[in-house]
Amino acid sequence: MQNQSSNPCVTTKTQTIIHCRYMSKYEYGDGGWVSLSPSTYLVNAETSERLLMEEAINIPLSPVCRYFDRPGQFMDFTLVFPKMPAHWRRFHLIEVEHGGGFQVRMIRRNKEGVYHIQVI
Numbered sequence: 001m002q003n004q005s006s007n008p009c010v011t012t013k014t015q016t017i018i019h020c021r022y023m024s025k026y027e028y029g030d031g032g033w034v035s036l037s038p039s040t041y042l043v044n045a046e047t048s049e050r051l052l053m054e055e056a057i058n059i060p061l062s063p064v065c066r067y068f069d070r071p072g073q074f075m076d077f078t079l080v081f082p083k084m085p086a087h088w089r090r091f092h093l094i095e096v097e098h099g100g101g102f103q104v105r106m107i108r109r110n111k112e113g114v115y116h117i118q119v120i
Contacts (some may be wrong), residue, residue: 012053015113016042016081018093020059022119024068024075031068034075035060036102037095042081043062045090055080062097084113094115 024031038061040053059077060066066075077104082093087111102119 012115013082015054016084017114018079018081019114019116020077020079020119021117022059022075022077024071024073026071028068028071031071031073032078033065035062035065036077036079037062040079040093040095040102042084043092043094044085044088045092047087049085049088051081051084053079053081084109111117 001051022034024034024104031032036056036059042051043049057078057080059075065098079093090106090108091120093104095103095108104117104119107117108114
């Protein structure tokens with residue numbers, strides 16, 4: 001799980017935007033499937049405060065799934081959260097699902113409120 005700085009030319013004053021890239025798994029012959037729990041959230045790494053996801057763009061919400069044709073396919077999607085409080089310095093993206101879910105930890109806050117991450 002990696003995180004990258006956002007494009008400094010793009011900012012948001014009212015929301016936190018996370019652009020995600022997911023690659024279908026090689027351990028599944030057909031690449032498997034992906035979906036996102038509607039209860040996905042951001043959590044402050046220091047205080048445990050949470051921001052619940054407001055919108056998911058280009059990824060189905062559980063129980064609906066998107067199936068891949070083959071392993072190694074990329075899928076880009078965007079998650080929208082409320083504006084992050086000013087005192088947050090690092091945070092985690094957490095999806096809690098029955099089989100585990102996505103977790104990207106220790107994302108460093110930036111001034112723009114827009115992030116680009118690889119979800120593994």
